[in-house]
Amino acid sequence: MKLYFPKSHYNKDHRGLLFPLLKPFIKAEGFTDAQRIASYGVSEKDFEFTELLEEADLVVLTMAWNYYVQTNQIKKATDFVEHCKTLNKKVITFNAGDFGVKIPYFNNLIILRLSGYKSKFTENEYALPAFISDPLKKYYQTDSVFERPYLSKPVIGFCGQANASHFNAAKEVINTFLRNIKNLIMRSKEEPQQLLSTSFLRASVLKTLQESYDVETNFIIRKKYRAGVTTNKDSHKTTLEFYDNLRDSDYVVCVRGAGNFSVRFYETMAMGRIPIFINTDSSLPFDNLIEWKKKVVWVEHKERDQVAKKVKEFNDALSKEDFIDLQLANRKLWEERLTLSGFFKTLFNDQ
Template sequence: MKLYYPKDHYNSKKRGHLFPLLKPFIKPSTFTDKERISHYGVSDKDFIFYENINESDFAILTMSWWYYRIMDELKIAADFIKKSNKLNIPVLVLLSGDNGMDIPEDLNVIVLRAQGYASKLNSQHYAMPVFISDTLKTYYNTTKISERSYETKPVIGFCGQANKSKVEAVKDILKTSLKNILYYLKVRWQTPHALMAPKFLRATLVYKILKDKRVNSNFIIRKKYRAGINTNDKKNTHKTTLEFFDNILNSDYVLCVRGAGDFSVRLYETLAMGRIPIFVNTDCILPLNNSVNWKDHVVWVEYKERNQIVEKVLEYHSKLSELELNNQFKKNRELWETKLQLKPYFKELLNSIN
């Protein structure tokens, strides 16, 4: 696949906004291909970048759409897209972060995003996984899935922020309402969110599961994000991170509910660690849904069915034996390895679009 991106768009001070496929390739000259494979799982032989846009199959907008907005460089982005459109070369654009943003309708682009409401997006928007490091390798020095014995009562895990305060929930919904109004008044450019309080939703489900004696709960409930630890506090950050991943590893199923954006990073972390996500669908988009039957890999719970979450888990669990449970763990890890990492995801996506 022949790719092109405008090199002069790159801003090293805003590297967090760089299109994800470019991160392994925009590196110092001393960065070796061996390091690229080790850090990103990608070789310089996997994707070919051309100096001339006319030779390419795809053009990539170097930085995220959010970057061009905050840097007041939307015209630069639009001019590049229009040039590519005239050459009939598809342009890939990243919408990063928790919020959606409008892209002018006269720009013909392929939008990649982790977040978004499925019912509101057209066919030019594609779900992108959250690209994470191999947590098994990083924290446990292995890539082998640990097996678990089958118990009649499944173990459901969750480590994270949840708040059952109705007052705080109302505050969150009012804040979202205000932001939505500001969007319609053209004061705010981030697209509207559903009127929902994610921390309260998580708390509602956590305490419903916690009270149900038909399952075993493995919960660590945080009052603040990452337990309020400052990221500069390396010792305690490592401690809480390890607690988070130990929680996944010591569970059969893991509760995965949206955060501020309509997506769940925990979904990908759970798959990578070879466990089964309990995926609460809040009109989410999911990657490669033409080739991945997501219901084969998760306990699928529609938002309107959230009060039956324990019944959904028990129904799923009752159909498994110990062998089948552990085989599902392996299938989920395999899904992450073969579809949801940087190289396989972009290989499949670009081939399918092409």
């Protein structure tokens, strides 16, 4: 498949809003393919680009839609999509950030996004994974999953921010309400969000698990996101503690953050562990191809008080061999469909 993107749209000052697949390819002169593979897990041989729009099988909008909104260039983006429509070309774009922005509907525009509410997705919106570095290679210098033996009383892991304070929960809800008001009065382009305290939600799920006799818990509760660390995150001891927590657990609690998605979900899959997925009207990648309810413990938000029961039922249904196989299968699924290269290869093959 030949891909085209308008190079004139690129703005290095907003590189964080560059379409994810283009980051390995828009680099300084002298950047080698070996460096590309080492940094992004992507080779120049994996994807084919053309300089001619007319030759393209699929067109990539260079920057996230948020960029065009922030820089008052929405017309530039919409005109380009309309032009591609006259050439019978599909365009793919990225809705970035925890909340995302409103994107006009075009029947030739494919939208990828981390966040959002599945019930509100149009037929051309799809979930995008959070792309992360391979933790097994990066922190443990291995390609192999640390296989956990089957336990009838499984170990549930979580390392992160949670807060059971009703006062803090009220503050989070009020802040969300104020952001929604800004959207309503056209002071903000960010999409409105459900009135929900996510740190309180996490705390309530963790408390339910801690009170259960059916599971063992392995929790490290932080008062702040990443324990307040803002620099050198990858090498900080709290990051290593986070991955050690995943390594030393069988199942991992994965609840949305500020945006309606969980980066921990993909970190859990990469480590070959089983997510406990609290579904808050979320969308997971390739839900038309992947039987997610066989890969994760699926807990609807309204059933969160039954989370321990759901884990026990899932675990009881597995044999010792099944449990090992699922760990390996989840890691393989991450490698093949949830990494930068794997996701886009799968996506493009489906177009």
